[in-house]
Amino acid sequence: EIVLTQSPGTLSLSPGERATLSCRASQSVSSNYLAWYQQKPAQAPRLLIYGASSRATGIPDRFSGSGSGTDFTLTISRLEPEDVAVYHCQQYGSSPLTFGGGTKVEIK
Amino acid sequence: EVQLLESGGGLVQPGGSLRLSCVASKFSFSTYNMDWVRQAPGKGLEWVSGITNGGDKTYYADSVKGRLTISRDNSKNEVYLQMDSLRAEDTAVYYCARGLVAGRPYYEYWGQGTLVTVSS
Numbered sequence: 737e738i739v740l741t742q743s744p745g746t747l748s749l750s751p752g753e754r755a756t757l758s759c760r761a762s763q764s765v766s767s768n769y770l771a772w773y774q775q776k777p778a779q780a781p782r783l784l785i786y787g788a789s790s791r792a793t794g795i796p797d798r799f800s801g802s803g804s805g806t807d808f809t810l811t812i813s814r815l816e817p818e819d820v821a822v823y824h825c826q827q828y829g830s831s832p833l834t835f836g837g838g839t840k841v842e843i844k
Numbered sequence: 845e846v847q848l849l850e851s852g853g854g855l856v857q858p859g860g861s862l863r864l865s866c867v868a869s870k871f872s873f874s875t876y877n878m879d880w881v882r883q884a885p886g887k888g889l890e891w892v893s894g895i896t897n898g899g900d901k902t903y904y905a906d907s908v909k910g911r912l913t914i915s916r917d918n919s920k921n922e923v924y925l926q927m928d929s930l931r932a933e934d935t936a937v938y939y940c941a942r943g944l945v946a947g948r949p950y951y952e953y954w955g956q957g958t959l960v961t962v963s964s
Binding site: 769771773780781782786793824830832833834835838 | 888889890891903905906939947948949950951952954955956957
């Protein structure tokens, strides 16, 4: 099973700042099948990125994904108040599907 | 817009059973694989189970194998999760999620979730 480790646990930034979230895999993720989700309190997750770098439909271009192999990054170029949420990574390159523990993004 | 609506959650004693349902609409249900993903209170997401579009293949996380059973009825656009021999560690919000037509999925569409609480 691939273990995904997300860091930092919590990220506290000011509006307009750049947020960089990390997702590290215990082994290489096949075909870079890595997705990112945003989850606001009491809501279901929302798909942001799939295939490591492809934005899902309707996702603002301030969200971008990068990386390959075992190291992946979600970047929010200019943080907005509505971006306050927990962000999860997920690998779907091998079974079982696994998720990271999440990074909480807060606004200062 | 794709819709997924779960129901059937509630409070159950350890060792008890529940059946979750998820009704889908606004897409060709029989074309897509379907999954259940859960989230324990204050914790991360955990994939639980998946079923192929025709219902011929099912998949389970080791933590639930032998206790949870996924099934679907394409004539009703519904997917189910039969939960038996429930344990305290099964307490979570259970989400129904649409997979892909083929292959291991990422999830573009999720239901709103249904809470299962296992406690005496």
